Amino acid sequence: MPKAPNVPIETEITAERRDEAEAEIRDKQKPIDYDTKEYPVEILVQKYTDGLADDTNELFIPDYQREMAWDDARQSKFIESVLLGLPIPYVFVADIPDEENEARLEIIDGTQRIRTLARFLNNELKLEDLxxxxxxxxxxxxxxxxxxxxxxxxxxxxxIQLTEKATEDIRRDMFERINTGSVVLNEMEKRRGIQRGPFLEFIDQLSENTKFRGSKDPEILGLCSFSDALVDRREPQEFVLRFFAYLNNYKNFKRQVNEFLNEYLETNNNGDFDREAMQAEFEAMLDFVEKYFPNGFRKGKKHTTTPRIRFEAIAVGTALALREKSDLAPGSMAWLDSPEFKEHTTSDASNSKPKVKNRIEYVRDQLLGRL
Known part of the structure; x- marks a missing residue:
């Protein structure tokens, strides 16, 4: 006889459970002090643009938030909505207490709208696709x-303006809840809003390395290929974070990449890390890849993107090999074109513990002449 289908058993919601749920809501509620205000577009733009050049503007976008992500068509659609008088979502800001008591307002949500309004009023935006x-x-x-x-x-x-009484934890929690699940923000962008700290600033610094990512000058190519869009979406920072997380902790990787990276970032954000040693190791790895890998981290000279798992395998495997032999001079690099390496660095080989370990150690062992 065929098996009866598994039917989920509904749990009874008793009066006691309702009382417990209500008690939990009351216990977890956070008092948030805020004011609701309305400003004319002209004043909002003025608060954003006056002092923008020297970072003294009253209404400011913190560096952890992403660059301009809307293209001209999307910006135009927003301006069209304003002209039509359609409802516009609230802008969320926070009054930030500081030593100079400048009472500046940090934009938590609404950066794209503010930037678009400023571009339009300054005649930098030509409407299209309306x-x-x-x-x-x-x-x-x-x-x-x-x-x-x-x-x-x-x-x-x-x-919505959070007053200076709102703690940083509350501001970060609000940023996370507004943006988590958004199709616009990626994981690295969320980390910049939720997990700010000295280690994240260190990652930002290393991600600017021109040998790593190149520059706007087309003659200066980096070992990785990042489009302007990927740079704006913090992909170089994602790569640097992955490099250190796997290099120093890959044997403890389980399966969830984002959870693994978040935990590593949180652990190091207390400032207890050797900045000079880590920077030296990162730069030594880049020097080695530049010298011995014909295409850097790319698959070939004409490839315009760098797969994350290929970067992880080469970068981390190289750094591990250099830890064992700092004056390493490898023999043939023909294995880069081998079926084994291709199998290790294809997209379906990415997120299980054995595969992460195998691809990293494959590169290490090839460089050390063990395979």
Missing amino acids: EKLKKLNDFRFSDLPLPRQRRFKRTTLRM
């Missing part, structure tokens, strides 16, 4: 009739 206001395509702000310009500047946006 679907409702099609006759405004190709318009800049200065092309609007003067009355419409004035009305646009007077349009108000609502703001």
Whole structure:
């Protein structure tokens, strides 16, 4: 006879469980002091742009938040929404206490909207792909009739402003809850909002290494290939974090990459890490890869992207080999084109403990002449 299907058993919600749930809600609720305000677009942009060049603007975007992510079409659609009078989501900011008592406002959520408004008022944005206001395509702000310009500047946006009584934990928690699950923010961008600290700043510094990532000068190629979009999405920082996390802890990797990286970052963010030694090891690894790997971390000269697991295998395997033999001079590098290496560094070989261990140690052992 066929087996009866497994039917989940519903757990009874008793009056006692309701009381316990209510008690938990009351216990976990955090008092959050905030004000609700409305500002005209003109004032919001002024608060953002005045002092922007020297980082003294009242309304500021912290460095842990991402660069401009909206393309011109999406920015244009937002401006169209403002012109049509459609509801605009609240901008969330926090009054940040500091030693100079400047009472600056840190934007927690709304950076793309503020940047877009500033670009439009400064005539840096030309509207495109509008679907409702099609006759405004190709318009800049200065092309609007003067009355419409004035009305646009007077349009108000609502703001939730956390007072200076809101702790940093509360601000980080709010950033996480607003952005976690978003299709826009990736994991590295979330970490910059939730797990700020000295180790994350150290990763930022190393990610700027031109040998690692290249530069805007097309003549200066890095060992990795990152598009401008990937740089804006903090992909170089993701690579550097993965390098140190696997190098120093790969044997404790289980299966969840993001959990593994978050735990490593949190452990080191207390500032108890050897900055000079880690930077030296990172740079020694880059020097070695530049000297002995014909295409750096890429699959080939014409490849414009660098797979994460290929970078991890080469970078971490190289660093482990150098720990054993600092003056290492490997023999043939033909194994880079071998079926074994390809199998180790394909996407379906990524996230199990044995495969992580095998691909890293394969590179290490090839460099040391063990295979």
